[in-house]
Amino acid sequence: MKQIYYCELCGEPYATQEECEKCEQFHIEPQGLDAGMFVPIAKASTPYIEKIIVRMKDGKCAQYLFDKVVENVEKVPHPSISGKEGDAK
Numbered sequence: 001m002k003q004i005y006y007c008e009l010c011g012e013p014y015a016t017q018e019e020c021e022k023c024e025q026f027h028i029e030p031q032g033l034d035a036g037m038f039v040p041i042a043k044a045s046t047p048y049i050e051k052i053i054v055r056m057k058d059g060k061c062a063q064y065l066f067d068k069v070v071e072n073v074e075k076v077p078h079p080s081i082s083g084k085e086g087d088a089k
């Protein structure tokens with residue numbers, strides 16, 4: 001049986017544990033939500049939060065901007081879930 005290693009953070013499959021660990025070490029995990037900002041109706045392009053700032057484990061903060069509303073989110077495969085449960089056996 002062929003062993004496949006899945007990155008625990010992004011779900012990418014790797015043939016070797018070394019490659020997999022390299023991917024896992026590359027990612028910087030979020031520590032918590034720092035701020036989400038609503039924009040006043042006169043300036044807003046969406047009623048949703050337009051900007052979210054996430055504090056990361058390396059002490060830096062990353063800013064994410066609203067992109068779009070997505071439909072049927074439960075059908076979008078989440079890599080860290082689908083990778084481990086589905087193909088690992």
Ligand SMILES: [Zn+2]
Pocket residue numbers: 007008009010011012023024027
């Ligand atoms: Zn990864």
